[in-house]
Amino acid sequence: MNPIREVVERWLAMPDQFDRFTRLLRGNGFLKTARILIGLMVFSMGVTVVGKRLGTASDQVSSIPLDLMIGVLALIGGLAYPVFTTTRNRSLQFVIASDVSIAIIVLTEADLDQRLLGSLVFGLMGTYIAFFHNMRAHLVHLLFSITIVVAACCGVFTEEPTTFFDTFGRILFAVSVISVVPFLTQIALILLSNDAQGSELDPLTDLLNRRGLARRTAELIRSKSGIGQSLLVVVIDIDNFKQFNDTFGHDVGDRVIIRTANRLTAWARADAAIARVGGDEFIVVQIMPLSDVGDLISRIHPAMNTPIVEPRSTTSIGIAIHNGSWLDSDAEEAGIDALHRLADSAMYESKRLGGNHVHTIVMTSP
Incomplete structure (x- = not known):
């Protein structure tokens, strides 16, 4: 496949990044700061629009009410943004409202330079989309932005044909800022994301490593813990794995x-x-309704032994189950560690019984 086409298809297939990036900001303590900064940006735009339009000469009053309304809404939105919870849908609504507002301000501006200056704000929205959403949203925004810039400036070519190259150059600069900066931002984010994901994956199996497990476990607890939910920690160790390596070689062991x-x-x-x-050790962490636990546990031993493939391998499995209020408390990390130790002990009990066993420990809080 053509490498450029492959990159484009991968970009278009990217999922929306809002939930993921919001979790990243929250996990590193920057979510509140980011919301304040975005609100400040919107508020400052409102101040600019209101201040400029209030100073407009009275003979140009026809467009003032609409611009003033947009400016006032921006002031209110800037103050409200850090306060109210933003969901993915609300974020997309924010993008649409911002794009439409910028378009109205640009199209109602009389001066060409002011139109081009105002259109650069589309670049800020493109950067916001690069962080919080995906390439499809970015392309829709970009197409809309470029259309508005061309529509706002095309009259100059017929009214003042002698300034064609000067005007064309300024339009090209505005379009470049609107498109190139957000695209470069998205490329950088993709590369950083790939590096971050790579640092959390085991290269042989593409499963998580310890670092990735810690992050994913925290996400699971935040999103799924609650009344009626059970937390399972499963420790799996391949029986006699050293013997596989010694007898058949490391390739077979892999x-x-x-x-x-x-x-x-x-x-x-x-x-x-x-x-x-570890070399031959795996951990599974999952949260599920209490009613589903029995069926899942009953299926693990058959699942780890079928289909029968030579050289045949077996596993010792330890399972620790917890139904407790700590899932909703600040003690989640200590609780996970304790449950992991119990599952590890259960796995060694399976080893003591000769391997190819499942041993389960259930904890229930009062």
Whole structure:
């Protein structure tokens, strides 16, 4: 496949980044700061519009009410943005409202230089989209922005044809700022995201590593914990793995590890955190309704032993289950560590029984 086409298709297939980037900001303590800065940006735009239009000569009053309304709404929106919770849909509504407002201000401006200056604000919205949304939203925004810039400036070519090249150059500069800066931002974010994801993945199995497991577990607890939910920590260790390496070689050992990873992935729920945390050790963390736990546990032993493939491998499995109020408290990290230790002990009990066993420990808070 053409490399450029491959990049474009990957960009277009990117999921919306709002929830992910919001979690990243929240997890690093920057969400409130980011919301304040975005609100300040919107508020400053409102101040600029209101201040400019209030100073407009009275003989140009026809467009003032609409501009003033937009400016006042920007002032209110800037003050409200840090206060109210923003969802993905609200964020997209914010983008649409901002684009329409910028378009109205640009199209009603009499001076060409002021139109071009105002159109540069589209670049700020493009950068916002690059952080919080995806390429499809970005392309729609870009097409709309360029259309507005061309519509706002095309009359100059017929009214003052002698200034064609000067005007064309300024339009080209505005379009470049509107498009290039957000695109470069998105490219940088994709590269950083790929590096971050790579640092959280096990290179052999593409499962999470310890770092990725910690992050994903925290996400699971924040999003799914609550009344009627059970937290499972499962520790899996391949029986006699050293013997595989000594007898068949490391290539076969790697295939056994990959096979075990695939079986775990097929067994676990789609939203589970699955990690390889040692040479032959895996951990699965998942949260689910209490009523589903029994069925899931009953399926793990058959899942880890089928299909039968030579050289045959077995696993020792320890499961710790918790139904407790700590899932909704600030003690989640300590609770996870305690549950992990219990699951680890259960796994060693399976080893003591000769391997190829499942041992389960259930904890219930009063």
